[in-house]
Amino acid sequence: MPRTSVEVDKSIWKELDTAYQRKCGRSSSQLVTQLNDSGKFERKEKKGELTDVISDRTINQFFKPDGKTKKLNGVYLNYLCEYLLEVESYPDAKEKFGVTDEAEVITVPVPVITKLDEQAYLPKYRAYVQRKCGFIRIPFTAMQQKQKLQNIYVNTRIREEVSSRKPKTLTQLQAELDGRVVSTASILDAPTLFSTYRRIMIWGATGSGKTTLLKDQILNCAASAGSIPVFISLIDYIKQHKAKGIGLEDAILQEFVLDTFEPTTVTYWSEEQLNAGNCFIALDGLDEVPVEVIPHIYDELEQFIDEFPNNAYALTCRFGGTEYPPQDFAEVEVAQWTSSQADEFIQKWFSGSAQSESVVEFLQALERNTSVSEFKKNPLLLTLLCQLHEEGYGIPQNQANILEDAVDFYMRKWDESRRIQREPILDKKLSRQRRRDLFAIIAASAMPKGKTFWESWELKAEIKDFIQKIPGVTASTIEVDAGQILTALEAQHGLLTKVAKDYYSFVHRSFQEYFVFQDIIMTIGQSVEKIEILIKERVLDPNYRNVFLLIAERQKDAEPLLREMAKYLTEIAKNDARIQQNFDWLEKITTQANVNTPAWRACVFSYDLETPAFLTANLPDVTRAEAQQVATNLRGFNVRFASTTAPTARINLVLRLAVIDKLVSDRAEGKQEDTFEVEKYDPAYKQYQENLKQEFCGLIHLLTDANVPGMEPSLQQLIDSFPASDASENVWQIWQTPFRAMTQQYLQLGHNHDVTAETIKTLNDYIYVAHLLSEILLQDIRCEQQTKQKLLNSLFLPYGAFS
Template identity: 30%
Template structure:
């Protein structure tokens, strides 16, 4: 039986009785104890309680510890109560402070802290083979002070927040405004009664467990306090716990038996932090509401925190402040990832994880949900990748929210939506597709619009149900559709809308043919991720057809554009003559061209980054299939001349006010690829060109080219005006045109620029599609790849027929 810490006042009562009845004589008290409990003595010469124990107990200046069975003996002989607990209960009304809060730091309380550590110090999700230490991976929780789903906002304002200047370019759902946030720990310190709402997997339970094992973090603003963690589902299923007061007592008596009276004293003094987790996880809500209210009303001076999924309950607990858990921001995602991989002994892997995450905006969205981020980190340990099979990754995320997260914790939720998992996916898919197919794309729905969508779907399967209840249930149970503002809904992540839209297209090809889909939507940016997911979802026959359709449509859209066809002919001619005929070299020259005036006037207003990314990805594709085309002498010569042609712009960047000039400074990609910077010496660069010319004996007019370049070398401006540099650069371009058939400086009209941007976008999308984990024919993909960036008359005809 455990030793019990006796409070000061109760000790005084025992001392007074000891003095009055036995004259404070240990021998007299022991004699009476032996007479009353003679049947419990081991032998005639032994004492029930030793003289030393009696002296130490009654002579102690501080409240002592005593075995509970010995306290029972003393209370019967001294106070006429059968047990210590009965005496305490009867006398407690006259005792103001029987148990000190300092007791929680003494050895007596150690079993409870150990119990709390076992219960709350680890976390485990889904199929993980072992739990992980919570403190090792924990990242602070942030909360909305004003819950977005209850704030009245104009739909137009939300649409403006989600849309870029170009209506075809949709921003991913932005990270929440920091001004409306409060740190979770600060919320606990500020509000004695706190309700934390949140989507599935938002980290609510993790936060309460962290508080339970780290309550010392609250001590700066709150007196010492005893945390009590109670999962409400476990309480509701426990046959012997009839109210939450019993549940609180039970938490202590599991580790410190017969401690009921003491913990009730703690409750009466308001020294407990009651953590009630998972209000949404219980079936009989009315009963639980009643039990919570009983606990609060019985011991109102304690601190209380309740967690619940957003939308799962309309019940309002009086005097409670409600906040909502916020998705992780990028800083929190990075911190969690580093914590996770450091804990797993793979600290270096965290950087690889974060680099891959940075390059995938859709997966980055999912990573803002703590549950899904945990799954991403966990699965990344196996393959060190999550970019190859996005469809599988998103399907796992959806399945986790629809089914596995609750199933892994044996949670059965009350549901009015009697639909199979596949029917639920079909319902979400129809809403998602219709939204993206809307003009303009629809990412937000008024409540009445969404209810009508649900009615349409449910009526199609002859199923009667209250759509209001369905909408609330979907929000509370799955976290896939949420309220962005009062009566305004969206998918919780745009990634989910894209995933479900892809599901709709694949499963309804009789309604939405692949040919029609590609023709109508290839250039519409809101479908980009959907194209990639469809590629991963289709079987081999259909996916081959699909990627050929993308290739065909990409080339059809510029077939009648003579300026772009001329540009592609020039690219092809230049790579062929340089002995580097390949699609990746065409991509490289095109990317450099925009900075160096090889063909296109570099003063046109166009985003150069897609061209650079395409060149990089095409080279990477060739590297993986071991088909890198090494540079020839002529190819190097062209690159050297291009590097010289960048020097006027670099000189102007260094010496003149670029912002007030029309000089287009080369991109970092061009600077790195051509090995140039502001300190590059024009004469040294030209010497490299001349040396390269001398190495090439097959060049037509190579002797004259060498002479012209040497003459040009003599005229390099030295600290002259920008105009002098521009004149010199034009002379270089003239030599390039005359001797190497490059350097035309073509000006594109606005319509040509737009067509070129779309063409590069479609080529990059094609590359992304074939680069994923799919069932397409390797031979077909490589053949299509080798025909990228060719003029229409140079493309193999069978590749343009589907």
């Protein structure tokens, strides 16, 4: 049948609308699902996926009581008649309900809708929002007790750039190596953020304060006469969607409905507000929903924004929760807490508590414990420290201890506050240690697959397999016992939580990593052979990154682990000729400059990835930001142990010439000068580009201290012949030839070697493991300082240069 629009008869539209209410509760998403699942209607394929029979938007528009003449695609109209009215087509519906052709074109009348009394409604709605968002749950208290947000909230700082999206610039890296701190990232406060951006994706680490930031903004809106706030927890929405077929638009509109006001009147008014762009829509916790439903949420959100484009939208997500933001959403990141923010939170936490007099002592203890003081930057972990102190515990020494204390805290609270009664024999047999073992089995079996969500039947299967070995558990009761234990783990324990209908996860990924670490540490002990196998099988798996950090912290002697990791690094690179050449070059460059240390080799390596010093500049798919972080960590290690090596005139000359070589190459090839993405990330290098001749001429003053005999005449000739700023590509190419000849002859720079895809993969593997090893060495681990330094000295050296 041709897809032409048909004007719908008044009485048929009423019959369809009545059936829509009866069968779907006026939920467009539920009707879409039912049409799709019926298998009766045509669904086209688009980008490898089946489209909906009829879109949400089309259904909403058709059933909207706006008084307009109803027109609908003829095919879609037949589909609705068949499904809702149980007739084969629209003509059959007219025949069934006695409609003649003369009545074919009829306008649907405007329904009588009472005007909403805003003066009565808005105060009650804002009070509802304040009740909903005015409290937060404290995760490390019994049953996650609520706390008034305003009592403990600390103003959040937001970075206008997402750190995981960009590498540091060479300027920043050099500044850190020189002992200076340079940051080009803009830091905003919350009011500036929400007044600047209308659509924002707010990224942050677990427990960084994303939800509290969003709730605080919602409360600010509710307390003023500005935007009308709507707060949607995405995990709660997914539960509704799975249970009732509720769509995102339905969920948002339902937020406005209050008991004492007529729903149709409120819905009509709320649509008016949305159409006028008067609302602030806050969607919290994208990372908490199963990964497979994120595309569904994005589709619904984009449809909603298409329909109501003028409102403000904010979405929060943990790093790793998804790869990309919705279309046209600006990306920002919740910044780590400063010391002053942490101190303010601690003061607020203990205000009025029995421990209020010991706040100063607590702050001093945090400052003394350098390994734990880093946790002050994360609100969640600081909350744990405060809670442990309030409970009368001391401050743990490292991350493993903190997580162990947190798990122990959960375990004790489960015993002390059981609410679900089980058979006494099962209660006795499932001891605290056995619960730990059960968690370890659940976590460890899933980690190789990167799995963080379980369906209830999967957990019950794990539990059944575990408890069937316990005396007193019988085949006739095991199903019931497994269900009771799963319920208890969620309701009484808090470590496993239901995130959607029939879906569970650990309350924080760090707990899953902790239990995997526990499972591994019991298996490998100090066995060098088992450690070697573990490294070969798991060290390149990013799911195990934090697990290795925990293992290193808990080893009685971390030296075997560190030695095997250093050995593995050597094995990764030894058979790649290009990488061996690169490492040999790094050793020569830093030796000649009197800075042959692992930190400086890592620094020069990261410069090389950005410039044509040895390898081709800006290699595709190489993790350059991670390479820079290795250099930063190695310097941090040296700073901690007061063993830094100051830059020399020669290494400064080398690095500056490498940068100039990249800029000259861009001009010679007619490329836009984008070295280190300076205009986007680092304004300092924009000036460097604009004053390239001045910067190049200034190098002549470094030669005396740099000790490069014979180079001055060549450099002076190049200064004298330096091209004009508007020189052609050909002029730059001609000038670059003697420039490269000089840098290669005197400083071994400007090789610009190509690499294969296999070498790029090997480079990434090396960088990843070197980064992990550097992070471990910065931790509170049991290993002699001399051994640590010896292992560091093996980094970025050619095979055989270090034993």
